[in-house]
Amino acid sequence: MSVFSNSSLFPPPIPAKIQTCKTIKDLQQLHAQKIKTGRIRDPFAAAQILQFYALSDHPNLQSAHLVFTHMEEPNCYSYNTIIRAFSDSNQPLEAIIIYHQMLHDRFVKPNQYTFPSVLKACSREIRIEEGKQIHCQIIKHGLNLDDFVLSNLIRMYVICGVMDDAQRLFKGSVQSKNIFGGIDKSGEGIIVIWNVMIDGYIRIGEFESARKLFDEMPQRSVVSWNGMIAAYAQNGLFKEALEVFCEMQTSDLHPNYVTLVSVLPAISRLGALDLGEWVHKYVEKNMIKVDEVLGSALIDMYSKCGSIDKALQVFDCLPHRNVVTWNAIIGGLAMHGRADDALDHFFRMEQAGVAPSDVTFISVLSVCSHAGLVDEGRSHFKNMVRVNGLRPRVEHYGCMVDLFGRAGLLKEAEELVLNTPMKPDDVIWKALLSACRLHGDTEMGERVARRLMDLAPHDSGSYVLLSNLYASLGNWEDVAKVRLMMKEMDIRKDPGCSLIAIDGMIHEFLVQDESHPRAKEIHSMLEEMAVRLRSTGYMPDTTQVLLNIDEEEKESALYYHSEKIAIAFGLISTNPSATLQVVKNLRVCADCHSSIKLISKIYDRRIILRDRNRFHHFEKGSCSCMDYW
Known part of the structure; x- marks a missing residue:
């Protein structure tokens, strides 16, 4: 029988006794029996034992390697199994070494299932020279047009940072597809190749090139959309992430679990509550399982979009909670200044037997800082070390300095630093x-x-x-x-910027911004707000204008802070009962804080403002922070 027959390329039928093995221990007993009876020399039995050791949920690579090295004539399938196992392990270099042995075995030759694994090993070890040699061998074996091999080859160049070679391979593959009949029926192979190339540009921070390639894709998979959304969201390009997500909804493909987990952080950062609620409804309608990861993302979204009560509802409905979900709700409550609720959930977390992490204590200390709970903060900081055995990080010391500083204990704060x-x-x-x-x-x-x-x-x-x-x-x-x-020194201050979402669209305003299409209407509303504020006895706090200009100019400057512009736009763009939600990149100034309290009373509006530090819920002339922020 030829050693290159089909039986050496594909897995042999699984013997009945091996099928009954549930654990490595079961297999070891069967393995010992095979050795004792001499049946281990059966290439099919040896190959299946090798596969179980190498590719089970809890592999035993040492045993797998021993089985492989004692095989008299390992076939291509056995080589591929052990190479794949090592390429996925923490010893990828071993996969390259075994591949080298394979090349010197005159009875076998590598096939289309060999190269993806050994290329993965090269990628993980950043072995570009070995990768180039394998590229030559791929051409030699006539597999350079195989989509699966080609996508892994491009990925190897991408991960090793050799984008020029990756680009040449990609262009060649696109041209060959066009020459030989265009995109294949399924489209899967060519889509993978495009996805790999887009990922390469994302890795080196060339988002424009990645987006250009994404827009040019002849076909897209859900993976294509997810990759682009996640890339934007993880690199702070939140508006772009939402744009791609909204564009995806007009395509033939539907968001999946990964899409939602990827886009929710971007929704959170922009405060786009309407879109966040749409995502939550989509989850419920499509019966997508809300596990700890998706649940935490939804809690974080509702918290950062100003709807802490809905965050609590999501938390209460979770069937299982881990430290991440507890951290999400405690952090959300802390952000909204709900000190009693945050500390109560911290207590409930401990009662549930979930050990708090260092992230938990950042939220706990933060809520103590914003609520002026100095003694409680000191106590939790000590317990973090003495009771929970956690070593404070620089962030925890930062919270304590902030706690002492806000309370006016400046000497104690400096000593701690x-x-x-x-x-x-x-x-x-x-x-x-x-x-x-x-x-x-x-x-x-x-x-x-x-x-x-x-x-x-x-x-x-x-x-x-x-x-x-x-x-x-x-x-x-x-x-x-x-x-x-x-x-x-050419050092520039970050300009004040405020965002407000109206009907799913994000509107962005800078200080004294007149670029919006409705700038005239916004300006009229700002003037109306100023008149109505003065009628209540409000006087602008010009000490908040940190410029050496006259009082009249200072008063005028205060009217055009970005959060006031955003609120003015919200007032003219929504119905009289709608809550206005504004996100600001800097800390809200004292004058804006005082005037927004009055605006909430004058216009009978609930206004939620998220600044750099926390949330402020303005309603009927007061703020949830109790003027301590």
Whole structure:
């Protein structure tokens, strides 16, 4: 019988006794019996034992390798099995070594099932030279037009960072498909090749090239859409992620579990509640299982889109909860300033036997900070170490510095920074500098600012905070010095930006923004808001304008903060009972906070504002933060 017959290429029928094996231990007993009776020399039996050891849910590669090395004449199927097993393991180099042995075995030759595994091993080990040699062997064996082999070959070049060779292979494959009859019937092979190439551009951060290729695809799979959505979402391009998701809904393909888990973080960051609710309804309508991952994503979405009550509903309906789902709801409650509820859920988490993680304590300490619960914060910080055995990270020290700073305990905050076991990062120093500005401590503020500028000389945050500290005290000379320093170093402040979603569309506004198509109507509403605010006795807090200009100019500047523009647009674009939800990239200023409280009363509107630190729920002239933020 020829050693190249079909029986050597495909798995032999599974013997009845091997089918009864449920565990590696069962197989070991059968294996011992085969050795004792000498039937291990049967190539079919040996191949099946090898397969069980190598490719089971809990593989035993050491035993698999022993079986393989004792096979008298391993066929192509056996070689492919052991190569695949090692390529998927933490020893991918072993797959390349066995492939080299295969090349020197005169009784076998590699086939279309060999090359994908050995190419994967090259990718995982970043062995580009070996990969190129295997490329030559693929051509030699006439498999360079096989879609499965070709997609793995392109992926190898992509992962190894050799995009020029990947691009040449891709173009050649597209041309060959066009020459030999266009896209194949199923389209699956060529779609995979396009997906691999798009992933390559995403890996190196060339999103425009990836999107161009995506738009040119003759056919797309759900994987194609998911890859593009996830790439945008994971790299902070949230609007682009939503655009692709909305475009997908007009295609013939439907979102799946992976699509939803990928797009929900983008919806969360933009506060697009309408779209988030659509996703939740889609999940329910299509009976998609809400596990811990999807459940956590939905909780996070509702929390960050301002609907904490719906987040609680999702949490309460989850059949199973793990540390991630508990963290999601505790973090959401903390973000909304619901200190009692957050700490209650933390207690329930411990009662349920779920051990809190370091992420849990970030949320717990954060809620203590925003609620001014200094003693509780101290207690949880100590218990984190003594009771839970967790080592505090720099983020936990940052929360404690913020907790002390907000409460006016500046000396205690500075001592904690100076005595942290790790080097304080810029976030900790910024928390302390922000507290110095809040409480008007110029001496400490200058000291902290110098530390920050040494640590992150090109980060605008430290310069802006110091400038604002000087400005709040009317020290315009030092404000000018800081601004000049920023100009000389080409350091630019992040502009204030606010988002509001109306009918599923995201509208973005900057300070004094007049670029919107409805700018005239927005301006009229801003003027109306100013008149009605003054009629209540409101006086603009011009100390929040940190520029050396006259009072009239300061008052005018306050009216055109981005969150007020977004609210004005919301008032003219929604029905009188609709809740307005605004997302701002910076901390809301005191004047905007005071005026939005009054606007919620004047217009009888519920306004939810998410700033850089937390949520503010404005209703009937008051805010959920109780003016402590």
